[in-house]
Structure formats: C-alpha cells, structure tokens
Amino acid sequence: MDYDVIIAGAGPTGLMLACELRLQGVNVAVLERLAEPDPTIKAGAINVPTAEAFHRRGLLPRLAAAQEQNMGVFRAFLKGGAAKPPPKFAGHFAAIWLSGDLFDQSGPDFQGRGPAGEIGFVNQQQIEAILIDCAAELGVQVRRGTELTGFDTSEDGVTVHTDSEKLTAGWLVGCDGGRSLVRKLAGFEFPGTPPEITGHQAIVEMEGAEALSRGWTTTPTGIYAHGPTPGRILTVEFDGPPADRDTPITAEELEKSLRAVSGVDVRVTAVKSATRFTDNARQASTYRLGRVLLAGDAAHVHSPFGGQGLNLGIGDAVNLGWKLAAKINGWGTETLLDTYTTERHPIGAWVLDWTRAQIALMRPDSHARALRAIVTELTETTTGTTYFARMISGVWQRYKLPGNHPLIGRSAPDLALDKHMTDGKGLLIDQGGLPSDVDFPTDRVHVIQGKTDQDLPSLLIRPDGVVAWAGGEGLQEALTTWFAPTQ
Template sequence: MDLTTHYDVVVAGAGPVGLMLGCELRLGGVGRVLVVERLAEIDETIKAGAINSPTAVALDRRGLLPALAEVQRQALDQFREFQRARGGNASAPPPPKFAGHFAGIILGADMLDPADPAFADIGPAGDVGLVPQAALERLLADRAREAGVEVRRQVELTGFEQDDDGVSVHLAPTDGSAPESVRASWLVGCDGGRSAVRKLAGFDFPGTPPEITGYQAVIGLTGAEGLGTGWTATDTGMYVHGPTPGRVLTVECDGPPVDRTTPVTAEELQGSLRRVSGVDVTVTEVRTATRFTDNCRQVTDYRAGRVLLAGDAAHVHSPFGGQGLNLGIGDAMNLGWKLAAVVRGRAPEGLLDTYTAERHPIGAWVLDWTRAQIALMRPESHARALRAVVTDLTRTVDGTTYLVKKISGVWQRYDLPGDHPLVGLSAPDLELADGTRLADHLHSGRALLLDLDDDPKLRVAAEGYGDRVDVRTAVCPGHPHLSGLLVRPDGFTAWAADPRQPGVAQKPEAPTLKDTVEDTLKRWFGAPAA
C-alpha cells in the first residue's frame, strides 16, 4: 500500500481523551496530528456525569472555563426538572460543588471542611463539576477543529507495524471504501477499554476479573413512584433514580453479563431494575443505555516503543466515583506536551519514560479506590456491616473531608525532584496584582516561569528557552513568601522558590536560586538555545 501520507502522531479514538491529546499535541507545536474514530458521531451514551478538580483546572488553563460553566448551568436545569417531576421543590439548591458518594454513601456538604488546605488556590474552576461526558466531548471536538487536528470518523484502525523510525498504521473506513495505510512517527491508543492498539501491541494487562453487572441508562418509565431517589441499597443490590429525568443505574453482584456487545434492551433494563428495587416498574423507552462491570486492569507500562496508551486503553475499572474520564484527561495532559517535545526534537525520547512513572501510580490508586467501593456494595452481611462503619465515618467532618479530597482529585501529585512543598502538585491558581490569574497565562500550552520577586537572575536563567517557556514578572499579594514558580505545560509545579527556605531559593544574591531553576529547566525542556 501507499505509505507516502505521513503524520507526526496518529491517535486512535476520538473520545474525550483522544481529542484532548490531539489538542495538546497541536498546542505543543506538532504539525500533523490525525485522530481516527470508528463511530460516525459523538457517542451520546450516558457515561460519566461530572469532572473532578484536576480536569476542571486543566480545562480552565486552556480557556474553556466559560463553556464548562454553561454546560453545568444546563445540567442544573435538568436537576431542577427532575425535582419538579417528583413533586419536590424545583428551587431547591443543587448538589454542593464538592459533594459526591463513596460506594453510594452520600457525602453531605455540611460535613465538609472547606478550609482544608487541599482545597486552597483552586480558583474558579473549583465551582465547576457537573459536566457530562458527551457535553465535554462536544466541547473538545470543537476545540480540536479550531486547533487544526485532523479528525476522521468512520475509520477503524485494523493493524500496524512499528520500526525504529516510526509506525505504519492500517486504516479501514467503515463505509466500505478502500482501506489505506499511513506512516506516523508515533501512535497513541485512546481507543477505550477494549483497545485494539493495546491488544495488537501486546501490552501486559494484569488485574482482577469482574464480579458485577451494572447498567446505566436514560429511559422512559412508568411505576417510578415507588422508587427512591438517589442511591438505594437493597437485599439484592443497589440502584439509583435521578438526579436528572429518566436516569437510572443498577448494580447486581451476581457476576458479569453474558454478553457486553449487544444493545441493551428495555426488557433487560426492566428486569434488572425490578430485581434490585423490588418495584414493579415498566420501561417504555430506552434513550441511551450501557452495561458495565468492575473489571479492573492496568497495563504495566504505558509505552511500547513508538506506541503509547492513554485513558481506558491503559486502565479499566468500575465507574464508581467518576474517576475514569478524569484519569484519562490527566493522561492526555501529561503525555501531550512531552510527546510534542520529542516530536519536535526538543527533548530525548527518555522524557516519555516520565509519562508512565507519573501516571501509573495514580491509575493504580483509582483501581483500588473502585475495588474498595465494590466491596462495600455487595448485598451480604459482612459487606453491609463494613458499610455501616464507613457510613458512620461520613457523619464526621474528618471522614467526609478525607473522602471528598480523594474524589475531587486535589490530592494528586507527582514525585518530582525538589524540596519545596509545591513541587509535584498542580500549581496554585495565583491571583496576581494585575487582575489576572495563573490560569490565564497557560492558555498557550507552554511552560511558565513566574518571577514574583522581580529577580533579574531568575529571568537570565530562562534565556534560551523563549521558544518553550513563557517568562512573566508579576506581584502576588496573597503569597508574599513565594518568589518564583516554574509551571510545566500540564500545569504541575516543577520548581518553586521560597526566600525563607535556605539552600533552595534565597534572595537574588544567592547562587542556588539560579542554579536550581537552570537544572529544572534542563531536566524538562532540554538545553537552552544558543
């Protein structure tokens, strides 16, 4: 076949992760990015209903916060519509911004300590969370188009061969037209839990087998008056009714479904809902539906030569706690700028090793987080006894705050070199004296060196990185003890200076400040230009 068509990166899968990765690659200066997707349209199947703090913050740093706020407003309107249909108070306040659940145990906002330092400096992104997956995918599809990402739908990846110089990728249009092959420097699988890229590349994918059958759907329903709202545990499983019109979820702990590939029928949903709830409901219409299990697996390495994985292609787990979408967006943010730097020759391939090193531990935590919830959801006496203990803990400020910090993702950090407490954490959304926020200076997708002490030596250290790192001198009244901050393109702090901390960064006359920032710049962004 003709392999003359060449791309820098081919991405398999145009879900939120693949689209986000495509956008990040283009921001990083990658010339030709192709995203291929088997589906003809954006998948409207009901999936994740919310985003966590790292995702909201990441999208804020790319200028998408106003659009996210509008999506949330529409979601809250649906919440009120459901309240009205149930005979409730349509003007009741929406769920609190940090609310969530652990194994269906609702975490009350009145038991959350909002003054916990983990919630500090998130900025206005902390007010956005109710963003359904399909709506986010539409936003990212628009952004990818604006960024110049080539997205080809109704195209399936059927195979590939990699060598030292790149990957030959074989594509088959699903409309029956002639297959083709293209050449790419790199291939990234963002093609979901049943990833063809992962299987064809032979990634090791260990984990634990499924134990449950779950359904999530938006349906037409009669006899729903007998259903509770929210999460309800029964002797046969768990179910959810609401918080938007027609939305239901069921969990049965009697093993995985026999077939996960056929469309979910009204009879199937009706049977599950009746068994779990004990209510004689009738499903009259299926608008959108999906099956899920608690199959938990994670690849041991996110890279095999010139092939990489992100999102569900790299890790699968049950959806409880809403971690999957957010975990995938974090993968795309971490990988995008690194792969762009390698493609453009600004960093050695070894930089890609930090992708697995940084993202694998967070993925492993998510798998265990979801396994723990399954253990509490089983309808047997030992699990229900343990569930009662955890429920008691959620009635305390410390217990609820701990769980909400985990759900929100504010705990996430990378093990990066450096002694400052901010290193490895998502950078605080500093409010600067000129009225801007740190997020406003990250829309370009470049790194940011923030000089908060008007230090000429700090700015000299960044000379030669003008094509990779933006340098800003600013005043930050709310953080008088922070004199400098180096933020990677993914928003994580690579270096920070505190004039009170000897040996890390002192006043401008101390040579350690310039030395440490120079070392950090070289570590992440290569040698300075001549």
C-alpha cells in the first residue's frame, strides 16, 4: 500500500483527522483539489469540545492568540458604532441574541473546563491555518491540487484514482464536504429534509452601513446580521433555495438581498469573500461502509446557524482518529471501529434538529413569528439563556458508555494533566485503590499517580478525552474494551 489511510479533503475535519492518525504512527495522505486553502468566509466560532480537543494536543496557545486577534478587530468595530456597547454576548438561537448577563455558569456541565472554556471566538480560517501547521510538524502529506476522481474497494484496501495517478491505501475517509464525491461513489444513504431558504454570508465594502443594526436583526421579510467584524453581513430569505449555488456571487446580488431583508438603502461596492448557503439537512445512515468512512460535512449537512458544522467535524475527527489507528496498528477490533458511528451519529442527528428548529423560528409567517415571540421571552430569563448557551457550547454532549458515574461518556474535566495527552495516548489517573492485577498496555495508556486538586475518583480517559471509567468496578473491562489487554 502507498498509505495506510487516504483522506479526501483538506478542510478542518480532514486535517484534524490526519493529525490524529499521525500521532498514532499511521502513514496518511490528504488529497485536496484546491491548490491553496479556501479563503471563503465560513464559521466564526468554536465550542467547548473543540477547544478541549486542541488543548489536549498542546494547541490551546495558538487558539488563544487567534481569539485575541479577533477581539481586537471586534473592539475596533464597536468603537465605530454606538457609544453604548451591547450586552455581554452568550451566543444566539435562530438570530435571537442571548445576553451573557443572564447566563448562569454554575451548573456541573460548565465546571472543570479549565482554560479551554475561555476560548470560542476563533474562526474557521484560523482553525484551518493552525491545523495546516500542525500537519506539517507531524509530517502529514497534504497533496494540494490533487483531485480524487474515483476509487475501487476490496476486502484488503482501496485504490484511489486521482486526476494524475492511482494510489493504494488500506482505508479511505471522505472529508470532502457536503457534496462529497466519496459518499456518492461509495453508495452511502443520505436521507433528510430539503431546503427552503437562500442565505448569503460575506465580507464586503459598502456605503450606508451606519443605518444597519449591529448583530442579529429580525425583519418582516427575513433575518440579517451585521458584524462582529467590519463588513461582515449575513442574510436569510425564505424564497426557496438558490437556482445555482455555483455561479459567482456579485456585489449586486448581495446588495439586493441585504436591501430586501433589512429595508436599508445600502450599497455594496466591493466583495472580499462571499458564500451562499441553504438549510438542506441530511445525514448518512452510517459513517462506514467497509473500507470507506465519512466525517464532517461529507457525513452530515445542515444550515450554518450556531456554527455547529465546524465543531461537529472536529468531533468526528477526534473520535475516529484513534479508533481507525488502533485497527491499523493491529489491536483495535471491528467493534471498536464501529463505535465511531454509534457514538457520533446521535450527535450529528441532534445538530440537524437544532438547525431545523432555528429555521422554523426564523420564518416570516405569522405562526412562526408568534412562536418566536414566546421563545424570545424564554431567552430573557436566566433559565432560558442558560439552557440555550449550554446546548450551543456543546458541554452537554455525552456518549452512552457502561457505568453509572456522571462523568462516564463525557469530556474529562481539566486536571492540568493535558500535557500527558499530546501524544494521543489514553490516560489512567490513579487516585488510589486500583486493583494490583489490572492488565493494561503501557504503550497505549499513560498512568499518572497522585491526587489531583479536584475531588474525583480514579479515571480512565480515552485518547479523545472521553471518560471511559470513573472509580469502582469495571476498570479491567473498560481497558479491554478501549485499549485491548496486553498479550
């Protein structure tokens, strides 16, 4: 084989997966049809699980630097507007602002997140740039300007056809976006709901912007957003999907949409970056067919509200990476690899419904607007804002793993031990009382002895940062399930 794994697509999902595989010694190549990274404006923020994933790989300082850069731009944007700053922002749901002043962070899901819990204002281009550097440092082969055109599968591997050569690998992972060629050629089912909106997001130069409201605004004809950086606009029109999503986006098109939704006589004079989107919501029924797997937008598509797509893809990559590597390295089972679908599919299904609910509340018809008024009243309470912020942040996410302790299946709390996870191995934190005859592979699990500064039981943490066991009985079973016993 030329490679253990070939990944189609060098977006954040594909790059994160490649880095996770390289940490485990896997020979991986990423094929990307574009010669350069895509500069088109996309997601503008990350959630807590994404920040934690980067933290565990030693990348949090890079995220913090990117966030500070963005905050500087945001502060400058605010100075150009009203003298009174807006209330502290806790996110939005269906373009309904959530005030940070009503956000109660005392709940258990928000505790123990550590410095990763302070990071969020990092955009997709910055995430991609960080991962490009990380991939280069790890020796990942990113083959830009190389387009996958087809592939053949067998019991032993995959032969990938590109526009210039054939490559062989044990596995192929489609991270090639919502219109994934890998997904289509492999025959994955992709059920879901059709689109009903046309959305635009862009960075522009414009005249008359001072008359636009800042942040998210609901109007009789749709939704628009202005900011949080100069020239950034977003519009949502409920006139059906665009006739052609691939035609170049012009200043005239953006100006027409912004005027229609805002009612402001704005003039777009230049377009720096622009994209169209819809609310097409579909999900592959499984994320694996034989030697072919899907991750990111190739596995699920939905509207971009709340920036869930970027985070969902990073979560897929972190969950899949160590499991696929275990299979390749000879100790992972088929059952272990198949937990990728069983764990990630429910999270993806939730995201699709979360975005569908937002579309329902954004509609301009009288019934939707009546419901929107009620939801808005709920967001003006501490309980309501905290609920929405909890869901948006991702701290609620949990996999259904054996065991009754509330930490099992959840992202591990920050124990100032993340330096021990930068190599992608598991972590067994011994708080005392471990069985003397416990059998575990020392090349796959680091053992840390001694009390932490938190009142916690002994913990077994998987390479993706998920707690697999938390005190009591069942340690050997958990080690066997997730790491296989020594032979």
